[in-house]
Amino acid sequence: MYKPLLFASLFLTPFSLHALDTRQVPAERLLELGGELAANAGASQWQQLWHRVRQAGYLQANGAPVHFTVPSARLPELARQTLAQADQVQPLQQTHALYRRSFAGLVIGQRGGQPLHALCLLVDWRTLPQGMRDTPQAYLRSTSLLSSYPCD
Numbered sequence: 001m002y003k004p005l006l007f008a009s010l011f012l013t014p015f016s017l018h019a020l021d022t023r024q025v026p027a028e029r030l031l032e033l034g035g036e037l038a039a040n041a042g043a044s045q046w047q048q049l050w051h052r053v054r055q056a057g058y059l060q061a062n063g064a065p066v067h068f069t070v071p072s073a074r075l076p077e078l079a080r081q082t083l084a085q086a087d088q089v090q091p092l093q094q095t096h097a098l099y100r101r102s103f104a105g106l107v108i109g110q111r112g113g114q115p116l117h118a119l120c121l122l123v124d125w126r127t128l129p130q131g132m133r134d135t136p137q138a139y140l141r142s143t144s145l146l147s148s149y150p151c152d
Helices: 002-012 027-040 043-056 072-084 137-142
Strands: 066-068 088-092 096-102 109-111 114-116 118-124 144-151
Touching: 027 072, 027 088, 027 096, 027 137, 043 072, 043 144, 066 144, 072 096, 072 118, 072 144, 109 144
Parallel strands: none
Antiparallel strands: 066 109, 088 096, 096 118, 109 114, 118 144
């Protein structure tokens, strides 16, 4: 008798209540989580990221207002470095975090013809339960690398 009610309540409870709320996590911990994700993200996570980057036009210099200028062969390592050693992290929405790393002396991309020296990487932590933020290993392979782009 109670099982259908319990089952129904799972659908009525917003998933985001149980997911990591990046707005409630100290920046230091978000930076540590980024480092753990950089070390443990799987090939499919990175492939999906680069697919989204390509779709957004960030790899096309022709006519794109914001685009990468660094050789595309270097981007995977620069993205890993951004996650592993971000200069800063900013919580966005409820489960997203934007990781940013500046690469002094290296032009990562351009915005409207102006050089950009930093790389930004957007991560969605919604698959990491709030209660598992200190032991996230089992959830890192399901974390979404949403986008990456040159920034200032």
